[in-house]
Amino acid sequence: MKYGHFDDRKKEYIIQKPDTPYPWINYLGSEEFFGLISNTAGGYSFYKDASKRRLTRYRYNNVPIDAGGRYYYIYEKGEYFSPAWAPQKSNLDSYQCRHGLGYTIIESEKNLLKTEMKFFVPLGDNIEIHQIKIKNLSNEHRKIKLFSFLEFCLYDAEDDMTNFQRNFNTGEVEVDGSTIYHKTEYRERRNHYSFYTVNQEISGFDTDRESFLGLYNSFSNPDVLKTGESNNSIAHGWSPIGSHSLEIELNAGQEKEFIFQLGYIENKEEEKWESKGVINKNKAKKLISKYNSSDKVNKAFKKLRKHWEKLLSSFSIKHPDPKLERMVNIWNQYQNMVTYNLARSASYFESGISRGIGFRDSNQDLLGSAHMIPERVKKRIKDLASTQFEDGSAFHQYQPLTKKGNDKIGSGFNDDPLWLIFAVAAYIKETGDYEILKETVPFNNGKKATIFDHLEASFMHVVNNLGPHNLPLIGHADWNDCLNLSAFSEKPGESFQTVSNKDNSPAESVMIAGMFLTAGPDFVHLSRKMNKNKLAKKAEMALEEMKAAVNKYGRDDEWFVRAYDYYSKPLGTKDNKYAKIFIEPQGFCIMGGIGLKDGFAEKTLDSVNRKLNSEHGLMILDPTIKEYQINMGEVSSYPPGYKENGAIFCHNNPWIMIAETIIGNGERAFEYYSKIAPAYREDISKLHRTEPYVYAQMIAGKDAASFGEAKNSWLTGTAAWNFVAISQWILGIRPDFDGLKIDPCIPAEWDEYTVIRKFRGCKFKINVKNPKNINKGVEKIFVDGKEIEGQLLKTHDKDESKVEVIMG
């Protein structure tokens, strides 16, 4: 069952039923001001950091599920309705929500009133615009009222929902004309406030939640809407809100437009006050005036659309399969940008409280955005590197507001260091900018270092932390956060992510070994580029030794072992009772070049197909773990089929897709791709539940009661890795240090496709033909009509080049 459809031309997903299987959301903003918005205008806004600078209040896991948002009510003659369906669940005559790139438009009709509400954050400013058009479709002159509503959060999201003894006493506002200023704690240490305004004279306002709603009412039946009269309430403590009322007269057929703005302002300490107790509103007024007319707003919206057009123009495909096109051209890249912006901090599954920017997470995410925003990727790499310790390990997370490592989550995830190599290599492969290696970014302890020093520390962190089988020590955990081989947790509720009861645990990770072998050659290359030949040699030796260790200790009969536990017993082998096979090392060891010559890679991938494949994708392990295993940790804490205990953990499926392309199996690579790519799952939206336009972190596995149900959409490394798999390995347009490699591995039935790829200043129009209907192999490549040697498109001076690729 579908709840909408894709509009590929407008690059929108159009939702046609408001009661989607879960709220289907979008993100507003892509710089410092962000909003989450559901298909019925639920959600919240924040500045930079969803935890520390939350601007509007939202209640997670509430009843109803999506309660709180940017709510508008239209009032006429004692009746009212919500043009966005929520909160009243109004019985609308028509409804559609168009989630686009950085904007959302909700359109509806009721009582012969047509409403269009466009939500977006303009580029360059900390403001969220709600552009609302109301049209009288009747033949009569009408008087209506428009009420706005949003609830302010007292900035610190966690404190806001726990510390009522204080928070019910601090709320303060000012109202000046049509603008409501939320200034809680501005009287003391905050030098920032938010405001909510409309570009019209208002007939009334409310700033106290109870005055507007009534204590025992829900958002759907506010007291004020019963009378249609605002109370002009001023909040003193309790819960400050912003609500305007506007009296609107509409002739038959007439349309009027209103610009609401939610903004965020910071003042310097010495410029905080206009007069005693009255906040300085200069910056707010200036900002408001930038967007106080339809013309200005329309212009800003056009600019935003152009911005996204440009971002997406770096990679696009023409292909007979529209699902593939919309995934590659629009939604996967869009999701990559969102994960770049938000990391894992705030979605409808991430409460925005506890997670900041992850070292692993964001380094991985960069793999999916380097081609769109190389400059910002470079900046992020430097931010991430600055939270690395001198020994190569890193703070697992940092807070975006302060860019300081988050002590609560700690460190010791031994895969973390390597992701920096992946990210820097991807950046250089995209840009050719080796200069980044020489840029200075101190370690977390302040010690001066270059980016290359960071990479060396990363590489050496593995070399310096080997276990009894010469495999990398896993530390607290590797990429699989939930495989906690040193936690041995017995205490209920204890976080598996931070506890570690076994000092100097010898537990080892074959996955990290595979990662090391995958990233290692790039590190060797970069070392040579830095003229560190001795180091390069040393690194090559380390890689050889790791290869030997994996070959000796990392192979089970038919697949790769996952890890060695605290007792140095192997996990992920046929001799284990549960979890005989894990997905992670299978992908990475083959990417790292193991088993390619002796058929073990093929055998392994056949095992994956046999053991882990399902109609909804590849499961993370098999068989699922039926009882808690103290030596394995969180992975065994989940009911079978969920999360790391046997769900389809979408993030790692592309590793297998890539491995399949390496051995030339384009059928399977694409089969796996299309099983989890959301556009291909649109028809089963009711089962899938989360948005059909973005990846979810997981889909419940075959042992789950809800097999096929997705959870944790939007903020997942799934986005970046799937884009890498489809663009670089299946479609085979792969940036490399010395050029753009053309190496498709596709289903044999594909005859042809064309990719436009901007790469180092040149727009390559790459037409791939598959006359023999094979999976892999390039017979000839013509660049601007001239055949080239090999499969590498070199950088050149032309702005555009036509490339013909003949497979064979």
Add this chain to the structure above:
Amino acid sequence: MKYGHFDDRKKEYIIQKPDTPYPWINYLGSEEFFGLISNTAGGYSFYKDASKRRLTRYRYNNVPIDAGGRYYYIYEKGEYFSPAWAPQKSNLDSYQCRHGLGYTIIESEKNLLKTEMKFFVPLGDNIEIHQIKIKNLSNEHRKIKLFSFLEFCLYDAEDDMTNFQRNFNTGEVEVDGSTIYHKTEYRERRNHYSFYTVNQEISGFDTDRESFLGLYNSFSNPDVLKTGESNNSIAHGWSPIGSHSLEIELNAGQEKEFIFQLGYIENKEEEKWESKGVINKNKAKKLISKYNSSDKVNKAFKKLRKHWEKLLSSFSIKHPDPKLERMVNIWNQYQNMVTYNLARSASYFESGISRGIGFRDSNQDLLGSAHMIPERVKKRIKDLASTQFEDGSAFHQYQPLTKKGNDKIGSGFNDDPLWLIFAVAAYIKETGDYEILKETVPFNNGKKATIFDHLEASFMHVVNNLGPHNLPLIGHADWNDCLNLSAFSEKPGESFQTVSNKDNSPAESVMIAGMFLTAGPDFVHLSRKMNKNKLAKKAEMALEEMKAAVNKYGRDDEWFVRAYDYYSKPLGTKDNKYAKIFIEPQGFCIMGGIGLKDGFAEKTLDSVNRKLNSEHGLMILDPTIKEYQINMGEVSSYPPGYKENGAIFCHNNPWIMIAETIIGNGERAFEYYSKIAPAYREDISKLHRTEPYVYAQMIAGKDAASFGEAKNSWLTGTAAWNFVAISQWILGIRPDFDGLKIDPCIPAEWDEYTVIRKFRGCKFKINVKNPKNINKGVEKIFVDGKEIEGQLLKTHDKDESKVEVIMG
């Protein structure tokens, strides 16, 4: 405006309108299982610790305000209603909620169905009983359905509302007959589960929230109630709930009764499972069978009532003023028991997340419960002492589940140590049990110590931490948590409670000096009792020196100074711009004996009356602080009139009442008492907002927009201190080391009152006569007809004694 009335005979408050100005709540349970319940059945339940072992889910500061609870729905012929008003806000024909001592009864009528729902936790068991009677008032035979609903919390309340990535995947239940077992995480480290059952065969059930409610519905309009058919859903992740449906047939006039139980079970590790994946239900079944009939439940309820009758029988008064009677005899003592049980952990203003058992808080609370539960008080003293450091300082809070100090809140509140002396002295004065001093309770570091050693450490902590004026260093803060003289916080959102930017701050507290002088003589007495005469001498000298320091540096012209700040400048003097006078030192310095001879006490209390008195009680300071003062901290962060910045902070009003009784001003003492005692404020319930039967922590002060509005009811030291003030100092029935002192200080117009006081095994019936209509002074006391010397009733062997007191 009133919303109900007191029923003094039944010891209940009867609420007659469901939409009270704020949810008016009650507490169920008084041992290890607790429930908060509002007048419309909202609230939640937990085992021991509202933070770490939350059994049902509740959303604070929600819309509507009180969402989530023990919800029942009655369904008949396609229609349904909520007999408790919530969640449907049903238009009931009649409604009343009776909050009693440890139980709540909600009765209503609608559609000729009479429903009575009684909620209580029986003594000795971890179970909450919902006894529901439904009577058919019509003349027709009827078929109805009863639906139950409650939502399980995943035990850790904070994690439950932030960590959805995990928590949406872990939920697990079992259904066995009429019992729903909530077993999330039981598969791993939890060895406990909860259950929800009913003593009847059920026609259906639901355990998955969405299946029962529907994703976009609220509690008021569940999907299941639309059809009247349960889905028999089994929760897998997301949000487990418990809901039963019962088909009920009622003849004309017939009543039926149903016993629902919400219980908590812990199993030993080796007894966790009945069979693979199936939890061991033996203990649950045993517990269920204890309360599965009306007879058993009625018996348990009677036992509970007797228990409370007995608790309250230690102190009761007969007096012409019913408001005084109900405060003293019922509600103040009841609130004391609740603060004993819950400390500050969970109310409708305390989210139950961040606060455990406070060292200061609970030591103070014991002053109000020592006469009721001396044995439990003794136990609590030992728990508290065990979190004390060897130098006398203490963890400011500990978690009730683990009894370990809470690192997050830290220590350094320099009043903390002294409260232990107050508590132990109160215990000994009540019981005469000096043996407690010899009991062994190690310090937090494990070092062996006796309770007396703890007291010595407490006393010496003050002596060893004096500042430049020989006054006690304030440390992080004293009783006024918000007077943070060493915080100097500039960072927005930083907790004033933990930050300290000034090392070795010389800031001093005159209030601690007053406390020291108040508790000091008791410490001297106890030292002598322990034959520590040298120590006693030393202590006396320290007290003399403190007295001298207060006299020299602690007096302003007309009142006591509050403190010296980081710069050694005085705070709370006429020379300050704001907060020229604080309430705290005025009460404590006079209780400590300063200014009694030279008229300064009178002058001070006149100043208090002139500067701090208002129609709603005594404000904490004056004038309120208009701008943030970095050297004063949180006190200046509140808008004027709220909280510590000039509200009526009810907790400290009794200190002034006591001081007034010391100088003999019974008029003012009682004036202050009656201004804040909730029963006296019942008529202004709409303004007061919180419950008219229990104290609130604060009432907004005269500078507040909402002057007279109370906040933070129930869990406040206000309860204990007001009981001390009224019972010991105004009514003048005061336990002392050697007996019960009789020393009333009352309004002159009072002619007579009688107090029944159980004291060390004897029930004293004390009749006080005031023939000359004076405030203070005792002319004669007769015990069992015999006049005694002095004002002290000595312990004796009789079970009962009649005491006649003639004032004069």
